[in-house]
Amino acid sequence: MLNFSYHSPTKILFGKDMEFEVGKEVANYGKKILLHYGGGSIKRIGLYDRVIDSLKKEGIEYIELPGVQPNPRLKLVRKGIEICKEEDIDLILAVGGGSVVDSAKAIGIGAKYDGDVWELFEKKAVPKDTIPVGVILTLPATGSETSNSTVVTNEETKVKVSVRSEIVRPAFAILNPETTYSLPKEQTSAGVSDIMAHIFERYFTNTRNVDLTDRLCEGTLRTLIKYAPIVLKEPNNYAARAEIMWTGTIAHNGILGLGREEDWASHKIGHEISAMYDTTHGVTLSIIFPAWMKYVYKNNVERFAQFAVRVFDVEADFNNPEVVALEGIRRLEEFFRSIGLPTTFKEAGIPTDKIDEMARRCISNSGGDSVGFFVKLYEKDVLEIYKLALE
Amino acid sequence: MLNFSYHSPTKILFGKDMEFEVGKEVANYGKKILLHYGGGSIKRIGLYDRVIDSLKKEGIEYIELPGVQPNPRLKLVRKGIEICKEEDIDLILAVGGGSVVDSAKAIGIGAKYDGDVWELFEKKAVPKDTIPVGVILTLPATGSETSNSTVVTNEETKVKVSVRSEIVRPAFAILNPETTYSLPKEQTSAGVSDIMAHIFERYFTNTRNVDLTDRLCEGTLRTLIKYAPIVLKEPNNYAARAEIMWTGTIAHNGILGLGREEDWASHKIGHEISAMYDTTHGVTLSIIFPAWMKYVYKNNVERFAQFAVRVFDVEADFNNPEVVALEGIRRLEEFFRSIGLPTTFKEAGIPTDKIDEMARRCISNSGGDSVGFFVKLYEKDVLEIYKLALE
Incomplete structure (x- = not known):
């Protein structure tokens, strides 16, 4: 810590x-x-x-x-x-x-x-x-x-x-x-994606010995995964709306990131989509996060395997941690799609011809030569992540 | 909520x-x-x-x-x-x-x-x-x-x-x-018991639809159960001491009780032991909590079964929730003893001849005719809990 x-x-x-x-x-x-x-x-x-x-x-x-x-x-x-x-x-x-x-x-x-x-x-x-x-x-x-x-x-x-x-x-x-009862489905779902992303930016860290905070992150993610489908089906369900709303605050008041290096690359990579096409913030995150995960998971397979087991109940196969990690990412994509969110540019109907410019701007807007900390991402890496998210 | x-x-x-x-x-x-x-x-x-x-x-x-x-x-x-x-x-x-x-x-x-x-x-x-x-x-x-x-x-x-x-x-x-490296073992253990008790007073509630907060409570309890034995064995283990220390703050800054009715009977019942014999606060709680749980669990078996499954990994047997609930309480007692804490008056060497007076004072100091909310406890109930804790 x-x-x-x-x-x-x-x-x-x-x-x-x-x-x-x-x-x-x-x-x-x-x-x-x-x-x-x-x-x-x-x-x-x-x-x-x-x-x-x-x-x-x-x-x-x-x-x-x-x-x-x-x-x-x-x-x-x-x-x-x-x-x-x-x-x-x-x-x-x-x-x-x-x-x-x-x-x-x-x-x-x-x-x-x-x-x-x-x-x-x-x-x-x-x-x-x-x-x-x-x-x-x-x-x-x-x-x-x-x-x-x-x-x-x-x-x-x-x-x-x-x-x-x-x-x-x-x-x-x-x-x-x-x-929040009258929120359109798309806004409810995009909100859930945004909340999850705030946790991911903190959860995926190389800082060791952050066990309590890991568990708080995992419990918050499980709450979202449980209640998002409920509020979409029953928009006036007070109990479920309350869980989602309070989760949104807990996810980003800072407490889930204490004592660890946070990342925030995916937010910056997503921001470029919004800046270019005015895409809803949460939608950029359901597109970028799975791609980011696929690009970086090898850097810390254990953490992605823990995520898969503790958040998505993937079976804990210690002989094949990479399989476990990838299954977790697959279930996240499945979850996003199940609540009506796109996980690719194509699904979202976003043009794909400006990704070079977006990668360039992502780095130049960062004020440095890279974004993120879990893995430092340079312009070429950001471009690869956009490519992984195309379809 | x-x-x-x-x-x-x-x-x-x-x-x-x-x-x-x-x-x-x-x-x-x-x-x-x-x-x-x-x-x-x-x-x-x-x-x-x-x-x-x-x-x-x-x-x-x-x-x-x-x-x-x-x-x-x-x-x-x-x-x-x-x-x-x-x-x-x-x-x-x-x-x-x-x-x-x-x-x-x-x-x-x-x-x-x-x-x-x-x-x-x-x-x-x-x-x-x-x-x-x-x-x-x-x-x-x-x-x-x-x-x-x-x-x-x-x-x-x-x-x-x-x-x-x-x-x-x-x-x-x-x-x-x-x-905290130089803390005597007894103080470290009594501290852990106190921290757990702060979570229990909030976790055991009849308020429904408090799922996120339940999960935050459970994650915090699991952290304590994991790291308490480690700090007792390795008092200079920074990572483990840090987990316990931060858990102590999270457990009682209020966030784990938001949106629910809290209880606090066990603290008051324990306070009378301290007032009479100057017993360490955490020790009164490792004695009183298991007894309180045995006395009240029937009021909300589902909650105690959830506690057993999610905190102590008891197998989820939905045909026998009471068995699950009781096994959770048993594992808590076992945990307390494993970190050197007494779970009865006898184990703690505390005299047992003043429990009538203590039950009376517990109620009179409360300013009302009962303590607690999970189950309202009158003087006769408090006395029964002391009796369950005798040996």
Whole structure:
């Protein structure tokens, strides 16, 4: 186990009707907020009205900034920063999925930064402060409601990159599983893939002696595998929606990666697909992860065999660990397909003629000459992984 | 899953040499601290000197209050409160095991309370504020380094009771597994029993649909069962000590009980043994838990069968769930004995002639007419559990 420092100060309010608490939570931070959301879905499910009621009850003034799109855009972030500076905003309230939360986080650090916010994403400076961000989550997926990162797309240059900083962990997060009942199947499935990917990026490590954390990862993965098919069949099943929603937070609040080297290559390889074709984040991950696994498993067959046995109940054949490892990867692909997710470019209908450019951009956007730690992947390796994912 | 609110703001610094960071952490809170510890053990292992060096480097002034005993005493708490008030202390630094941490927490809330601190333990008032508490942990057991509770014994009345409040979560906790190398075997084992008990109090619930959290509990228990024998055989095994130490925090930072009704009867039943005979807390739990399980398992055989199968690898015989459940309890007793812990009064050499009085006091100290939630236990039930634990 490696040394670590961990601080996850986000207050969580989880359960039915918890959105009615938002006014009181906000009041701890001030009287004037930026209300940030996407399109009509929070209005359609009545969440918008409940939030407004709760804010009004506490006398909170709110300025609205809707319009966040999936793969949130720099332009809207800049607009939010402008409003925050002009209006002296006390807190940014993100109501929606991970894109809204990431956009809010970017606005928060941008409003407290002297230069242009994109410099923080280009790693030309590190964020030192933020306007507090509160969250009402409606889509379990990115884990952004408690995480220490935000991902934004520069729509002009088609660059999708992240800022990682303890500064960006939200002040509070409200999670009501009922708000996820009306999610389309594709979003539910893509969310599950995203959550699994957050665990994989931590689980597949060469750091030894991380047994407790391995078990926490495995239990979280098993929960997803059990409940994803249930929520797809019974979208209004509270118990199952609650398991998926809480799993999304546990997967990415940091606790599953403590004391180990994490990887994050697959996220970066997937980001290039989103940047190029605006593909849903979770879909890029169900495509890239099996390919990544096939490319790297030989580097640590034991870990992939453990994954197969403990997560997918593959029989533990110690004479043939490689067979066990490959069966685990096969079952993961099967699982993704069973919940309606593509595992190749072809299945997703994504063009395949720009993979050279994507591999090149993946490395150049990383700021170094490689991505990942489980195995360091150079441009040629990233290209091979795209090729393995073609069909 | 029940609704919940969760906030665990303690900053964790985990790993080798992390105690050298203490001066910097303390400096975030002020310049004058109460340095609270037990006896000579922290000096014997050189920890005391390292802490003092780090404090001096940051120009921190410290007033020492040593002398904390296991089952920390009210008298010393009152003395600490006096010092804090007179000296205008900014932070209380607890260096030691759970007793030192609990004593520091009690001092922290007592110093900010107008009346006598014991009123907070008698539930005559609730704590509203505390002097911040920092921790350097040397004994993985009570989980007090991040928990929301403190337990103190009134040595005059022999009453051992707790305060639960979000206020008492420490500001930071430093955990270096190396500081646990020199622990006597009995303390290591009693610590493991205490950690397991914190999970049991949460795991054995009648709340349904708590699957993710069940799995996190089970993984944590399996880790303890695997590594406890290793640290007893190889006390300087860093990897194994690290697993046990981190397990102690995970077991009691609250995350394993979210969304479910917790029990806590066994702790209260065990507290009466400590209050009467000053028995080590973990030892009271290895005695009481198997007896409690035998007394209550019929109330929810399925849960005890799940425990047996998932934690102790008992074969899943669905035609005979009761047999499965009982085999799980038997294996737990066997495990406790294998790490040198008593599972009865007799094995522990504890007198058995005061169990009537202990049962009476257990209920009267609870402030109601029963303890526990998995099954509500009245005085006659508590007495029966003591009887099941006699030999």
